[in-house]
Amino acid sequence: MKIVIIGTGNVATALGRKIVQCGHHIVQVAGRNAAHAQTLGVLLHTPYIDNFYEIADGADIYIIAVSDTVLTGIENWLPVKIKGIAVHTAGSVSKMVLKNVAGSYGVLYPLQSLRSDRQAVPEMPLLIDADSPGTLRSIQTFAASLSGKVQFADDALRVKLHLSAVIANNFTNYLYTLTQDFCAKESLDFSLLLPLLHETVDRLEQYPAKLMQTGPAIRNDKDTIAKHLYLLKAYPALSRLYAELSGSISDYYAEPKAG
DSSP: OEEEEEOOSHHHHHHHHHHHHTTOEEEEEEOSSHHHHHHHHHHHTSOEESOGGGOOSSOSEEEEOOOHHHHHTHHHHOOSOEEEEEEEOOSSSOGGGGTTTEEEEEEEEEOSOOOTTOSSOOOOOEEEEESSHHHHHHHHHHHHHHOSOEEEOOHHHHHHHHHHHIIIIIHHHHHHHHHHHHHHHTTOOGGGGHHHHHHHHHHTTTSOGGGGOOSHHHHTOHHHHHHHHHHTTTOHHHHHHHHHHHHHHHHHTOOOOOO
């Protein structure tokens, strides 16, 4: 397929790499920042523009990979109507945002954390939606060439999956950040924790997370919890989260009261 990418950030770069790997032809890269558009164009060996009036005609799919805020104001900065199929890549923005900028439109949402500085493109499930069955079939065909995991997800389902991703991934990464800070200040080797983290994620392939919970909170080990909180006195953000999460875990796994 012939593809135009509008956007130059992490998602545009990772998707662009994957599209090239899968044998599609990227006709053009378009971005508001000329330097960023040039960088991505050179990386993908394709022409680049920073004037949206010059967006190429004749592509099969136009991928709009910009931030949610920029996407919701698309009618203010995209001066031409797209003649092919336009898709955006956002998890929590309705497909209807593209209604007035393209004749056919939909969503191609990669349920993955993508970084432009990562050479290898990770496995990425693709959630798709469209304005019509015909458009959906075209997007499905394209998505299936990029990923072995393609599912339909309308606006309501997609935003719930996006929320799930934020909780499971973004919140967890913040805990990793606070833990790395703690280890650095306490002269501890954070890398010693990596096998533990890998094992926890690997278990999710086979078992429900609910059955794999360990630690002092599920045992209601108040002495250990108190020792940990004492050590965290100089780390208020981590201390607060430790206390709140420990309490939540204890409540979740508490034995139901008789009667």
